[in-house]
Amino acid sequence: MRLPAFLLLLLLAAAAAAADEGTDSSSLPDPEEFHRIVREVMEGYPTDGSHAYWWPKGSKWAGNTRDLHYAGELFSAGDPQGRSYCCGLTFEVFFRSWEAWSRGHAVEFRIGDLDAAGLRAFRGRWFCSGDYRRGPVDALVEAGLGTRIETQADARRGDFIQLWRKNGSGHSVIFLRWETDGHGRRTGIRYWSTQPATDGIGARTESFEGERGVVPEEIFIARAGGTE
Numbered sequence: 001m002r003l004p005a006f007l008l009l010l011l012l013a014a015a016a017a018a019a020d021e022g023t024d025s026s027s028l029p030d031p032e033e034f035h036r037i038v039r040e041v042m043e044g045y046p047t048d049g050s051h052a053y054w055w056p057k058g059s060k061w062a063g064n065t066r067d068l069h070y071a072g073e074l075f076s077a078g079d080p081q082g083r084s085y086c087c088g089l090t091f092e093v094f095f096r097s098w099e100a101w102s103r104g105h106a107v108e109f110r111i112g113d114l115d116a117a118g119l120r121a122f123r124g125r126w127f128c129s130g131d132y133r134r135g136p137v138d139a140l141v142e143a144g145l146g147t148r149i150e151t152q153a154d155a156r157r158g159d160f161i162q163l164w165r166k167n168g169s170g171h172s173v174i175f176l177r178w179e180t181d182g183h184g185r186r187t188g189i190r191y192w193s194t195q196p197a198t199d200g201i202g203a204r205t206e207s208f209e210g211e212r213g214v215v216p217e218e219i220f221i222a223r224a225g226g227t228e
Helices: 003-020 031-043 088-105 116-126 134-140
Strands: 067-069 073-078 146-149 159-166 171-179 185-195 199-209 214-224
Touching: 031 088, 031 214, 067 088, 073 116, 088 116, 088 171, 088 185, 088 214, 116 134, 134 146, 134 159, 134 214, 159 185, 171 199, 185 214
Parallel strands: none
Antiparallel strands: 067 073, 146 214, 159 171, 159 214, 171 185, 185 199
């Protein structure tokens, strides 16, 4: 049976619209609610050194403290000793926060429209693999799961950040606050992550000054969730 031409065109248009739709913004967390969940997840980690920092270069381990299960499979094995490194920990917090949001709304735990393979590619961008340099910004924006915060003054506690230092080293962190001088000028950043300086998970302040200082223009801020 041949369909009338106008009906065929309508069906084709509907199919094209569905293909272009991508992640439905209505299925994304409210950013303010997601910030609250991120803070709750963060504060659930002890800061007494029991989750030590460990970055075994060349290892395939993804830096998370515990097993992460997704789409019916073990997505990422945790360290038996509960250790982590920076981007592995911030990704774990994002993952667990989305899981908690899904549970709170009684919906299937699925990060956007990502299957396990898609989530691995997402994690690669979060980890600054290849030419990616903005970490969570590249991951969240490309997947339609968040936005980049262009103005530093708009950063909020619970935003995900990739920063770079003058010596070329980088760090994946969760924003707490800006450090300022007596004139209100930003002089540094206080964040939560895992690093040797805090014997693992904890809050740390880094300055913009000095040869190892953070480069203000190389602070990339991402906010997970739908538009506000």
